[in-house]
Amino acid sequence: xxxxxxxxxxxxxxxxxxxxxxxxxxxxxxxxxxxxxxxxxxxxxxxxxxxxxxxxxxxxxxxxxxxxxxxxxxxxxxxxxxxxxxxxxxxxxxxxxxxxxxxxxxxxxxxxxxxxxxxxxxxxxxxxxxx
Numbered sequence: 407x408x409x410x411x412x413x414x415x416x417x418x419x420x421x422x423x424x425x426x427x428x429x430x431x432x433x434x435x436x437x438x439x440x441x442x443x444x445x446x447x448x449x450x451x452x453x454x455x456x457x458x459x460x461x462x463x464x465x466x467x468x469x470x471x472x473x474x475x476x477x478x479x480x481x482x483x484x485x486x487x488x489x490x491x492x493x494x495x496x497x498x499x500x501x502x503x504x505x506x507x508x509x510x511x512x513x514x515x516x517x518x519x520x521x522x523x524x525x526x527x528x529x530x531x532x533x534x535x536x537x
Contacts, residue, residue: 443514444483444501444512445483445514445515446482446483446484446494447482447483447484448482448483448513448514448515449480449482449512449513450472450476450480450482450486450501450504450510450511450512451476451510451511452473452476452477452509452510453510455508456477456508456509456510459473459474459509462507462509464507465504465509466500468490468492468496468500469500469503469504469509471490472486472500472501472504472510473504473509473510475489476510480513483497483498483501486501
C-alpha cells in the first residue's frame with residue numbers, strides 16, 4: 407500500500423499541476439553565459455524584430471512567455487518573476503539567454519553614484535538667476 411492509502415503515491419496535491427524544478431528550466435545554470443547584471447528594477451524590453459519567439463525551437467516556453475510579456479509593455483525583472491511565478495534567479499538566467507539571442511534588451515537603472523546631486527542643481531539654477 408502507498409502513502410495515500412489508495413495504492414498510488416502522491417508527492418504533491420492535485421491542485422499543484424505539473425511540477426518542473428527551477429534548475430530544469432535553466433538546465434542547471436545559475437548565471438547566463440554573458441554574466442549580465444540584472445537588478446530587480448532593470449527594465450526588460452522586447453526587440454522590435456522579435457515578432458514570433460515561438461518559431462525559434464531553441465527557446466523554452468518560459469523564454470517565449472518573457473518575450474510576450476515584454477512585447478506588450480516593458481517589464482522589470484521583479485515584475486516578470488512575479489507574473490511568471492518563478493524564482494528571481496531563474497528569471498535572471500532566462501533573461502540573460504534572451505539578451506544573448508537578441509530577443510530582448512535590458513535598460514539598467516542609473517547607479518545612485520552617477521545621479522546628479524539636488525544641491526548642485528539648485529546651485530546651477532541660482533547661478534543662472536543671478537545672471
